Amino acid sequence: MAAAAVPIGRSVSVKVPATSANLGPGFDTLGLALSLYDELEVTTRHEPGATVTVTGVGAGEVPTDASNLVVQAIAFTFDRYGVELPGLFLLANNRIPHGRGMGSSGAAIVAGVMAAKGLLEGIVELDSHALLSIATDMEGHPDNVAPALFGGLTIAWTSESGPQHKKLIVHRGVTPLVCVPEATMSTALARSLRPESVPHEDAIFNVSRSALLIAALIQSPELLLAATEDRLHQNYRASAMPDTTSLVEELRAQGLAAVVSGAGPSILVLCSDPAQRLAAAEIVAAHEGTPWQSLMLAVDFKGATVILHPAEASA
Structure with a gap:
């Protein structure tokens, strides 16, 4: 049986933190979520394809069509569950610097995966393991996407059942x-x-x-x-x-x-x-x-x- 279609006009808002990975010795393992955020609004529409409006960081530089990394992450998630991708309108307000080691690409992927989670509500339910698995498949490493998804200090590793994480609460003095x-x-x-x-x-x-x-x-x-x-x-x-x-x-x-x-x-x-x-x-x-x-x-x-x-x- 084919999965139900996402309603036209469904709209979600997403907020994703910047991250810092490695933290010195914890190469490809440790990551920290930081209070600097990219924000995204996504609305489904009848017209196929995607239109992206970007304000803030990356405006006039990042793609504004289906090749945009956020759109790719939404499409990747829909494809994972066999749901047809509707037309999309995205409004992205970016604050995380690009190419500076603050997890901007990981944040874009997480933003797309989270947008898909919201758009698919009532059709497909994505738990924390699914979110991490999809984001890691796109990013290649879980150390940036784990803190972006879950916040705090995260330890990330990969097992036979896929990427895993443990979230820890950082001391208030840090x-x-x-x-x-x-x-x-x-x-x-x-x-x-x-x-x-x-x-x-x-x-x-x-x-x-x-x-x-x-x-x-x-x-x-x-x-x-x-x-x-x-x-x-x-x-x-x-x-x-x-x-x-x-x-x-x-x-x-x-x-x-x-x-x-x-x-x-x-x-x-x-x-x-x-x-x-x-x-x-x-x-x-x-x-x-x-x-x-x-x-x-x-x-x-x-x-x-x-x-x-x-x-x-x-x-």
Whole structure:
């Protein structure tokens, strides 16, 4: 039996947080949701295809038709469940910087998957495992999509039954600062700079720091500096983003837990209190070279949300 069609005129609103992946030692495993959001409205229509209106980040740059990543994620989800995709009108208000290591592509995929969840309400029910599985299939790695979907600090891994996650609540004293440069960084390029294998002692080093980082983030923020040491990926990528490397080193020399955010070139500073974050922002402002925008964010604990709006009488 064919799946029921989605009603024409059905409309949903979606909100998705930015993320920072890796957090230093937790390469491809740890991610943190941050209080900076892309917002999306999607409405079904009779006319086939998709029309996308973008405001904010990416306006005039990202595709505004069916090749848009959000539309692709909606279509991918519908196809997964054998439901015919109706015509779509999307209004996207983007705030997450693109190409800066803050999970913009993961957020776009999650926005599409969540929009599909709302549009398919009453036809197909998507639980948390299905949402993570679909988003990971599109993104390739669960470490960015997991925190975007579920919020907080997430540990992501893959088992025989697919991608898995564990959400943890971050200590209230942890105060994030994200430093965003004008330059962008290709995730593919960043990944290409990492070697296929690393020394045994470096692997052990990162295992210990990753375990310590969980403790620091949920219980003991005073351990954040030691817990964010890394030998698996940041040093190998340093030559591709010298300004990022220089500022990370300067911040860490001042006792601040600074790491490359995702694939970079943005920097995440995990401060143990608001006063430390202000001190970090002052160091960033005085740093010579490339200007940086300092974003004083909170940890997002909710993750992505979707609201299905009541149908219009004329729909």
